[in-house]
Amino acid sequence: MxxxxxxxxxxxxxxxxxxxxxxxxxxxxxxxxxxxxxxxxxxxxxxxxxxxxxxxxxxxxxxxxxxxxxxxxxxxxxxxxxxxxxxxxxxxxxxLADEVFKFSQVSEKWKENLDPGDTIMRMVISRRQAHMKEVQGYSCAVYIKGVQKLLSSPKALTSKAVIAALDLDSNGRGILYQSEMLSTLNFERPNKIREVTIAAKQAGVNTAFDYTKASDLQVNFYNDVFKINGLSSRGYISPVASNAFDHYNYKLIGSTIQNGRTVDKIEVIPKRENGQYFVGNMYIVEGDWRIYSADLMLTNKRSSLNLVDTLKISQQYIPITDSVWMPAAVQLNFKGSVLGFKFGGYYEGIYNNYKLNPSFPKGFFNGEILRIDTAANIKTANYWNTNRPLPLTRPEARDYQKKDSIAAYKKTDAYLDSIQHTKNNINYFTYTIFGYSASNRAETDSLYIFPFLQTFYYNTVEGFGINAKVKYSHKIDDLHSYAITPAVRYGFANKLFSANVLAEYFNNPFRNSKFYVNFGSDVLDLNNVGTRSLYFNTLSTLLYENNYVKYYRSQFGGFGYQRELSNGILWMAGLSYSSRTQMYNNAFGHLFDSKNRNYTSNNPLAPANAPADDRSFLFPQHQALTFNTSVAFTFDQQYITRPTGKFNLPSKYPTLTVNYRKGIKSAFGSDVDYDFASVDISQSNMSIGLSGFSSFKLTGGDFFRNNKLYYMDYYHYLGNQGVTFDPTYIGSFHFLPFYTYSTNGAFFEAHYQHNFAGSILNKVPFIRKLKLEEVIGANYLTTRGNPNYKEFYVGVQRLIFRVDYGISYAGSKKYIQGFRIFYGIR
Structure with missing residues (x-):
């Protein structure tokens, strides 16, 4: 305390x-x-x-x-x-009286200038760096209020049940969501932030976007690029950016006197019809050449906003001292329409009690950008009535009262009993793709059944099979929990039964700490980083007679541990023992008669013309005792501390990971004897100004001792065969065969991808409305046996859908080219 x-x-x-x-x-x-x-x-x-x-x-x-x-x-x-x-x-x-801006005597000096608005803004831009550096740091109190409202509803889509559930009036209007937050915000140049949320309150269902911390709502037009979390993956060019004159024209509307200061009203006019530009007005203090206030707007038609159609940003600065001005308030007002439902709302930020250039203790900015007090979410209505600086409107107060009453009722035994059966009802469509979840009333116990698409399968080794897998989780308290995941698998062609269990114990969510143990038997992919899911391998095998995945049998046991040693340093280690056996094809059925295509051997190193029932030798039955460990360093790791644990945020710097794996000879009959090490450096979603964001991964490694190892011990890559692919992981290839390039020697792989986030296609009429994101990328791999494999691709993406076209080269020869698609299922 x-x-x-x-x-x-x-x-x-x-x-x-x-x-x-x-x-x-x-x-x-x-x-x-x-x-x-x-x-x-x-x-x-x-x-x-x-x-x-x-x-x-x-x-x-x-x-x-x-x-x-x-x-x-x-x-x-x-x-x-x-x-x-x-x-x-x-x-x-x-x-309040309307403000009249005019060319008064005070503004006579601008009459001789052809573009007085341009001249004024040049003065502001020349001083922007000075204004940004006026204070080295500050502390202040922040209050944020958000409201999302349904403004109108189509009668054909609004039933009585919907009106009652959303508490709408006869015109289909009502408040959908409210949120409030009280916090202290600490800042130190250039970008250090630490915030403590003292109180937070939400009511209703968030249907658009939300600001959960004060730093999300910071508005600083002195920065070159202005970013809006949740509404765009690209930034917007500030009207006072260093290169603003490449994008805007300015018009002086007039001047007025405010408390002895001359304030000029400047209209901001984009030079292009479409792009990441604001429209509206800036108000400038003459002499100081600083922002007095801003009243700017973004529109979906011009600037490709997500979720909303218009966003109006208003900001007021006040003088803290004679030479320092800080924001007193900021408002984001938005409107949008979906399927005839019109919605709108606002987020209001109030900044109070600034303390300029405080002396922060050493280590104060430690990466924790937000801490939520343990009592923040349980403040009473009396507390909020006493402490909120922005009075509720009558509809807002009524909405809180009703939803607070509903929330209290939903905690009663009668309500929990009434919904328990309904809550756990199975939806067979969602179960097929996403699985099925059920929990008890207190949500301390939950059960997850893995998707149907991963339960029934077909491959040439096992034939048709069942892979039944469930996960049971139990919450002991806020800081301790465990999960048990049993699985059984049976192949009808080879009549082989497998069963295994994974148990995990989570003991410190503030250190991302867990223990795990697993044991049993299973049929595994020879490529240990994964190839195709059971679902996609079933489709490619039955429909196209491409049995891409190659399997082996493992009877195993192991345990491991992971823990964050300090902020940004995650350590993992594990020891496993397995008995491994080669497997062969046993099923050769076809859905369609095909005279031109045949299944391939389950030995990935067999010749391409080997028969499907090939029994060629890949490895003998053997035992392997393996130790592996890794340390991941995330530089400048920022995180949020909640009462339930620590939650790391994406870093703007790369993550460096060092991996080591050792095959231990002789112990417990182990046959393997090798040492492997690798280093990779990666980063996702690096913002590149107005041009979208990039991701990359570089990995290099070697078996610096390889006296004895088997094919599954090789270093494998996340390749791809078939038309579908998974672009969610930057370290994957588009055309690389799953097994051909696996190596027991040195290697280096590189991956780069850039998403232009619509910055190119947004300039094309008609296509602009589709909000497509352009993607380009390249992948590279070199090993001792297969040097200089390369891929290049371009693509377009919208939400979970993506289509790429690429070409690959093995050395200097063209290898494969074609389309790859992704539609959200892996």
Whole structure:
């Protein structure tokens, strides 16, 4: 508790009311009595404030005294009122006057310039680096509010049951989801972040996107590229980027005086019809040449947004000191439409009580970018009523009350009993592809049955077979759990029965720590990194008479352990013993009569013309005692700490993995005797500005002692044969045979792929609407026996669907070319 005390005191200072505090509240309207939503309201010459809600209502908790309260929103004249708080709550409504921007005498100096807007923005861009470096670090309190609403529904698709379930009105409107968060945010240049969430609340079902931490909602237009998590895989060019004049024109709309400062309104005009560009207005403080506020928009038609059709971003800066301005509030307002359902909503961020350039203790920024307090999700309604700075609207308050009541009812025995049977009902379609899951009421025990597609199979070694596999999991407490996965397998052609068990014990989710033990018998792929799934091998064998996968029999036992030694360093080690036996083809059935195609031998090294019933020798029956270990180093590993454990985030730097494997001779009759080591370095989804993202993997290794090893001990590659492929792993090949290049010597492989995320096809009319992502890539492999294998490919992707066309070369000769497809099933 002591470690959280400073944060608790800090947030209570920002948002809570004591016995001496009173409520200043009111409604903010325009000249036509319309509510001015999200108006910034703050104490002048301070960093404490709030914003109004959608209805224009605001509230501030203040000690007795006299305050200069500033009311400010883009498009309205900033106004400051002197308000005295005595011994009771105070109501102060505010009517804002429209702001008039004009070419007044203050702006005469721009009249001689042909493009005054361009000139002003050049001054801002020339100062952007200085503004970015005004503070080396800060701490502040952050409140984030999110609301997602259904704005209208097609009557033909909205039944009474749907209206009741979503609590919609007669016009098909209602709140789908709400979220709130209170946290402290700490920042140090250039990009160090650490945040602590003190309170969090959600109600409803998130149907679009969400911001679960304050750093997700940070808006900084001084950066060259502005990124929006969840809405686009590409960035957007800031209107004040260093190269902004390559993409934007600027028009001076006019100037006004705000608190003695001249503020210019600049219209932002993209030079191209389509691209990663904003439209809207920037408001610039003359002399300082800094952003006063921003009111910008992105549209799906222009900028290929995902999930939504329009996104409006508004931001207000306030002076913290004479030379430092910081964001006081940011709003993201969005709208979209799916199948006639129109939705919209907003995310509002309020930043309070800035402390500039604090002295952070050594080691404070340790990679933990977010810690969620153990009590964050169990705050009471009274706590939120006391501490939220943004008052709820009437529909929001009603929605919370109803959904809180529903959530409480769903925890009762009566409700849990009523839904238990329904919850665990099997859906045969989803079971076929994804499997079936069931759990008890308390969700401490769960059962998962593996998909039907992986249960029944056919191959030329076993014929038709059954591979029944289930996983039972038990949660002991929040920090300890175990899982047991038994499997049985039977081939009807060779009449061979196999059974095995994998047991795992998870004992420290903050260290990613687990023990495992496995034993039994199984039919395994000679390529130990995997070739084709049972499902795809069944299809290729029965439909196309291509028995790609080659099998052997193993009776085995082993155990292992993994643990994160420190942040970013994951260690794994295991010891296994197996008795391994060669297998042969026993089934040669065909669904279709074929005179031109024959099955191949189960020996991958047999000649291509070997008969299907080939019994050629690959390896003798033998025993193998094998030790393996690896250490993975993820540089600058960032993570989130929740009450239930540590969750690592993708790093912007590569991961280095060192692997070692040893075949131990003589012990327990072991026949193997070798040492193998490899090193790989990889990274996925490296952002390349506006041009999408890249992924790569480089691996090199050698058997520096290979006195005795067998084919399954070789180093194998994730090759591909057949039309389908799996692009989800960057270390895979498109055309490489599964077994031909496996080696017992030195090797080097390299993989690179770049996803342009629509940056090329987005420029093509009509095709732009498909939101296709362009992909290019190359794979390379060299071994002692097979040097310089190469692949090059191009493709297009949309969601889980992807089509590639590529060509491969074995040495200098063309090897294979053609299409490869992926549709989400591996």
């Amino acid at each position: 002591r470690r959280y005390l400073p944060f608790i005191i800090f947030i209570l200072t920002c948002f809570s009311a004591s016995a001496q505090q009173y409520l200043l509240s009111g409604r903010i309207t325009g000249q036509k009595n319309e509510p001015v939503s999200f108006t910034s309201v703050y104490i002048r010459n301070s960093t404490y404030g709030t914003t109004a809600n959608e209805e224009g209502r605001y509230q501030l908790k203040l000690n007795p005294g006299t305050y200069n309260i500033t009311y400010r929103f883009t498009g309205y004249r900033e106004q400051t009122e002197s308000i005295t708080i005595t011994d009771h709550n105070e109501v102060h409504d505010m009517q």
